[in-house]
Amino acid sequence: MFGPYGKGIAKGLKVTLTNAFRRPITTQYPEERLTTSKRIRGVRLVWDKERCTGCATCAKSCLQGNIFIQTSRGENNDYIVDAFSLDSARCIFCGLCVESCPYEALFLSREYDIVEYGREKLMLVRDQLTRTPETECSAYYRPELEEQLPEQTLLIDREHKGIHLTFSSPKESK
């Protein structure tokens, strides 16, 4: 019956007020980290030394030609990998090498915040890429890893299911 006498504004004020009493959605990033997706394409390659046969399929599939692999003939007429390195400054983390590896020796890592002061430090060589028991590998194209990995933190869960945020502990600096 009556026109705009301020009802809409009152409704808006109510909405903002209810939002003001919600818990902040902010993650205090360096201290608190949300658990990432299981299949994240992390910003590093993980190379399984035991499984690698030195076939160099990964190097052939790489669009940038980033992967450098050098092999020599071993005693049993197999390949010995002499050098394996990756220029992660040029890598686009497309995962083609992971998909093409016939022996499932390559993985993407779960790290997403590698920052260095110089380009030369982004040149990752053999030992920096080698898989150790502590290395966390992404389940990207490796679905068998999914069971071991923690559930991803969804911000929406807190509102709908009442689940509290779980933060992985801050990483120790290298």
Next chain:
Amino acid sequence: MESPLFDNWWGHWGVFTAACIFGALTLLLVFLWFDRRYWARFQIRVGPNRYGPGGFFQVLADGMKMALKEDIIPDRADKVLHGIAPILVMFPVVALFAIIPYANARAGLVPDLNIGLIYIVAISSVVGIGLLTAGWASSNKYSLLGGMRAIATIVSYEFPVVLALIGVGLMAGTLSVNGIVEAQEQNGWFIFMQPLGFLIFFIGMMAEISRSPFDFAECESELGCGVNTEYSGLRFGIFQMVEFMEGIFMAFLVATLFLGGYSFPGSLGTLPEGAGGTILGIGFLMLKVFIVYLVLGWIKCTMPGRLRIDQWMGFAWKGLLPLAVLNIFIIALEVVAFGGGADFPAWAMLINIPACVLLILLWSRLWNTGGGRVDVRAIR
């Protein structure tokens, strides 16, 4: 405060001039920090919390950044006016703090000035001239548009604000700001005595200090940054500071004119004499200012957008102005019937509150913003 320093006119002037300037700047720092944390809460964020306790030093860091940045003056700008404009905008806002009575008739620079309300209206209009100067001197058409809009805001919203202030003066029987506070001590707060006047004053002042949703002098989405466009470094910082200081001053004004200023709420008695009473009075005033500021920030966060320009002018001339005239009319009748000032009866609010509700409902039928479309035929 019986001391040779305060009894001496020049001593009083010196002390309170310094107190007003430094007090305003300190309040500015505190409220800047508070605003950023407070507005963040409405957006489910935390706000700056890294530097210092609760992120307080972030304000200082930003101020430092502003001061150290390069001060760019456009080639074809009017260099003198371009330089003067920030000062023209800044000084009236600081000068306005002189009129506020902080704890009694003597605590403040000129709280008992007998033309207090006229002083407020006159000085606060100078800000508009500063904004127009800034817009014109920038030699940028968008800056000029922003300046023009600032002037248009002040011209159209000054009328309802002044008329609402006349209602306050009529009811209190004086134009002195301290006299108005004392009248509220006796009769009750003017927010209850004349709610319509309060609403008109609040909306009009929000437009005058270009707060959201009336920030037409600086509409980021339409005019770049309005009058601020060609300013950088410290000068830009001054414009930002003035925006906040105007908000703080508006909170002071609303608290003083409509919420009883430094006095106790309702009929709980008057402030005690001496230093204790002074501190208590300042505390009460600051509490009220803080509450008004909370409401201001709340409204800003609810309406980050703007009205269209025809809606905005129509709201002032077709909505607020007739209501303000009717408000004065009702109050003047009451003053004629019952007597103003100390004689004004507190039960008059039983007439004024229903009158406020009725008038707003009636005006909501008479006036609308155009239904969300512009009549194209009218433009052709």
